Amino acid sequence: MDVQRVTVLGSGSWGTAFAKVLADAGRDVTMWARRREIAAEIRDSRGNTGYLPGVRLPENLTATEDAAEALDGADAVVLAVPSQSLRENLTRWRELLPAGAILVSLAKGVELGTLKRMSEVIAEISGAPEHQIVVVSGPNLAREIAREQPGAAVLACSDHERAMAIQRATSNAYFRPYTNTDVVGCELAGACKNVIALSCGMAAGMGFGANTMATLITRGLAEMARLGAKLGADAQTFAGLAGVGDLVATCSSPLSRNRTFGERLGRGETVEQAQQAAGGQVAEGVMSCSSIRELAQTTGVDMPITDAMHRVCHESLDPRAAGAELLGRQNKHEWS
Ligand SMILES: NC(=O)C1=CN([C@@H]2O[C@H](COP(=O)(O)OP(=O)(O)OC[C@H]3O[C@@H](n4cnc5c(N)ncnc54)[C@H](O)[C@@H]3O)[C@@H](O)[C@H]2O)C=CC1
Ligand SMILES: O=C(CO)COP(=O)(O)O
Numbered sequence: 001m002d003v004q005r006v007t008v009l010g011s012g013s014w015g016t017a018f019a020k021v022l023a024d025a026g027r028d029v030t031m032w033a034r035r036r037e038i039a040a041e042i043r044d045s046r047g048n049t050g051y052l053p054g055v056r057l058p059e060n061l062t063a064t065e066d067a068a069e070a071l072d073g074a075d076a077v078v079l080a081v082p083s084q085s086l087r088e089n090l091t092r093w094r095e096l097l098p099a100g101a102i103l104v105s106l107a108k109g110v111e112l113g114t115l116k117r118m119s120e121v122i123a124e125i126s127g128a129p130e131h132q133i134v135v136v137s138g139p140n141l142a143r144e145i146a147r148e149q150p151g152a153a154v155l156a157c158s159d160h161e162r163a164m165a166i167q168r169a170t171s172n173a174y175f176r177p178y179t180n181t182d183v184v185g186c187e188l189a190g191a192c193k194n195v196i197a198l199s200c201g202m203a204a205g206m207g208f209g210a211n212t213m214a215t216l217i218t219r220g221l222a223e224m225a226r227l228g229a230k231l232g233a234d235a236q237t238f239a240g241l242a243g244v245g246d247l248v249a250t251c252s253s254p255l256s257r258n259r260t261f262g263e264r265l266g267r268g269e270t271v272e273q274a275q276q277a278a279g280g281q282v283a284e285g286v287m288s289c290s291s292i293r294e295l296a297q298t299t300g301v302d303m304p305i306t307d308a309m310h311r312v313c314h315e316s317l318d319p320r321a322a323g324a325e326l327l328g329r330q331n332k333h334e335w336s
Helices: 013-024 036-045 067-071 083-096 118-126 142-146 160-170 183-205 210-230 235-239 241-252 257-266 271-277 285-299 304-314 319-327
Strands: 005-009 028-032 061-064 076-079 102-105 133-137 151-156 175-180
Touching (some): 005 013, 005 067, 013 028, 013 061, 013 076, 013 142, 013 160, 028 036, 061 067, 067 083, 076 083, 083 118, 102 118, 118 183, 133 160, 133 183, 133 241, 151 160, 151 183, 151 241, 160 175, 183 241, 183 257, 183 285, 183 319, 210 235, 210 241, 210 285, 210 304, 235 241, 241 257, 257 285, 285 304
Parallel strands (some): 005 028, 028 061, 076 102, 151 175
Antiparallel strands (some): 133 151
């Protein structure tokens, strides 16, 4: 199975950085951009300054605002739009997807309303079987990868051959992708860590230090892993790149949009103010805290940090009151 021609649908931060990873691994890449001027900038000036300032894109990467043109003849199609817009976007693209193309999901979220993981949404809308869908997860802050800082990722797919085809298509001097067959665990971990990063940002915004961060990261990991166990994920995944790896990167980096969003809330800004400051870029945890909370409630899993983030973001709970509530919960055994 050879993947040479790849289409990336979405030209935001991660879509562009991932397109560069593919191009630097020798693939021919065409990006689709919603805005004509972004497609023109990528094509003509080799940059996407709004999302990745200072990054020069390789010559074997081009862009168009025409989805049909972008998708023509693709061996693999990378879906690089925010989770809550994936259904709507994919519905417009589904007739254009080349038969048999591997569908690669970059989004980290759980759909509001349906509570579906992204690969489930992709299978439903595209009609593709699950073994044709590869999920990318791991500690992948787009700006670091676009600057060619060394990093790794997980490519999860029930079909090892397809995971390996995408592995070959993304391996380069600065990016090391590993394969994994635990699609459920990788997707849940990627979605949940954004919510925990919101909480860490919030704690930082309130002036708290390393102990508070480590507590939120560790107890966040515990609640993510509980949800994963309930939904059939492999426990090992949470100790790997998609679990603790992504959690540590996102919770501790000022480059994370989720952490930054939380930090603004912790400093006393409203959700609307934090949203405005994000300048149209997505902090997935703000929506996923609600869908993950509902998923936890319907499956009987205790996720107190996620519940608190939902109430801060959507029910006007004050971040300090949320912190006090988390500390005031009934005492318990660490692993109960
Ligand atoms: N930025 C990062 O470092 C990483 C992001 N991700 C995930 O990848 C997914 C995409 O993220 P980014 O590329 O960073 O997002 P972004 O906000 O930087 O870009 C989103 C792209 O999707 C397009 N788009 C199409 N329909 C849209 C809609 N209805 N609303 C908003 N944008 C729409 C935008 O025009 C833009 O090109 C997210 O689920 C994110 O969690 C995963 C790993 C790293
Ligand atoms: O998923 C990410 C890093 O792996 C990016 O996190 P943010 O969306 O918070 O920037």
